[in-house]
Amino acid sequence: MKPQSAKAKGRKLQQWIRDLLITKGLKTDDVQSRSMGAAGEDIMLSPYARASFPYSIECKNSERVNIWKAYAQASANAGDYEPLLIVKRNNHKPLAIVDAEHFTNRCFYVKL
Helix, strand or coil, X not given: CCXXXXXXXXXXXXXXXXXXXXXXXXXXHHEEEXXXXXXXXXXXXXXXXXXXXXXXXXXXXXXXXXXXXXXXHHHHHHCCCEEEEEEECCXXXXXXXXXXHHHHHHHHHHHX
């Protein structure tokens, strides 16, 4: 795959997650997809959006993803927020990867 095509594929996933967050109640101005190759998080959130959705998002749209390396990148960019890795491959639904302890703490918090 050409680098330009790979970047377009990654950009499409970033825009998909941005649009998904907007459909869940965040405002268009509060969620921005970063340009390809920019350092840091793939999705930039406003302080208002961070209060509702305290995650740092890294997107990978590839047939072969080293999940551990990608999660390490998400963690390095996360700062004070929980790293969230979104992975996608052709003909498959996107998946969200988050730390298991965080996930279980969050699930039980919501249900109690």
